[in-house]
Amino acid sequence: MTIRALERVSVGQNGIGSFILQCKRLDIHYCDHSGSSRGMNAFIKTHLSKFAQTHPAIEFAVSPRPRKHPVMIGHYINGRQKSICVANMEPSQILKKAELLRDASGDKVKRVNKPVTSINESVRGVWSPYHGNGMAV
């Protein structure tokens, strides 16, 4: 027995094969009395039911939070949360924020400065200085 098996976990790439929405739960907090929640209350009355209907994969939890600014908290499959304070916003702005939370992956925001990111090996291979005839300097 000179071969030993090693444990590896296969790497999934969301969208290849199946797509799983990363946002699993959206907490929506409002206050009945504060002026900063006026837009949120209107959003809950006008937009939320349609938004929730079009997104069955997200669990929506609406709960009051008296004497506090309204917030939306997205919970993601990777265990992280993303929260947005939507004080004094119009319902249409809040809808934009809800879509932002829906589309987020839950990861920390990273700077992407490479045009292509891939886990596949390069087709062309990596250049080696030890092969070929070399280059005359």
Add this chain to the structure above:
Amino acid sequence: MKRLRLDRLASQLLAAQTSPAARLLRPSTISRSIPQTCRHSSLDYNSQPCQRRHQSTAASPAPVEEEDHVAEVEDGEPTPEDLRNGPLPSPHPSRAASSAKLAALHARLSLSSKIPLETLARALVDPSADAHPKYNNANLAYVGSTPAHGVSSQPPPPGEEVDPGLLQYDPLKPTVVMNKWGYVRANTFESAKYQSGKGLSGRVVYGSNPFGESGPAKSLPDFEVENDRNTKALYLQDAAPNAYANFVRAVVGAVYMHCGRDAAKNFVRSHFLTRTLDLSKLFEFKLPTRELARLCAREDFEAPVARLESETGRASRTPVFVVGIYSGNDKLGEAPGPDLDSALVAASINALKSWYLYSPGQVGVPSDTFTEDAAAWKPAYVDIGEIIS
């Protein structure tokens, strides 16, 4: 190859067509007006009236036998409601319809509407949380034994009050382990107790972690039930991965039972087979040069010879040697290394991998022959395998 009649074996997993939830109801809610088709499993309520469900049966991966206790309830035996003693070990199936988490999980996995929420809720109950085979996922997982993909978050301790949309398992209770991978053996309580797993063969057989060590035996509670079916119940060192895997298998089983074979194949393909796994990193060689020599002898190749192809900086702090392995005029493998020995070993490993890791290309699977006017099954050629034992 004779086809396994899973539909017949697992008919108890399918809900009745008229009301899918009715068959999954708890004994405590069954009124006498409901036909008693599947209320009682093989456990005997009469002899042990105060027995709780999780103490009653072994969680067996085999499909549950058909029920034959239909007539017992009419004979005036105490109803299961009277027998209920304490909270249920897992949430009541009737709560599945009102669970937002469960509905969201159903939608997130893009499951067909043919799969009821009650089935998905049952798929989330590990045998360690609820040992009753009618309410845990052991049978569904047996139907859908395939590779895995985790979904849920950290589970709460199991019990009746838990949201049915969460995975439920108990690390201190025996569970069911599906083994479909050749020689990998389940790490039973007994093997953890008596086997150190340090021997060479033990490292292969008990290789539960990347280093092939099974860890020290934990002090575990006594078995709750001492009967002949439960004495081999499995206590795992780390219950969570097994619970996740059982859930995934149970979902595949549910897709198979409710939507059929093609849907299950599509589900497995889109969720698991599209994941990336580098096969060349799945194993390591102990004596690659020796094994390569034996391989060449077996295949009647000339004995392998290592040649230095190129080098740089031999006297420097960071030299590089490129070693190629040749059999006659054929180059078998090549690798760079910081010294001659490690370059030789790496080149031998490359040669062995290029020999063993060939791909037969697109070969079908046996279930391809189930379709109409399909060609006869022709299995892919498999190498005669390892040469040093």
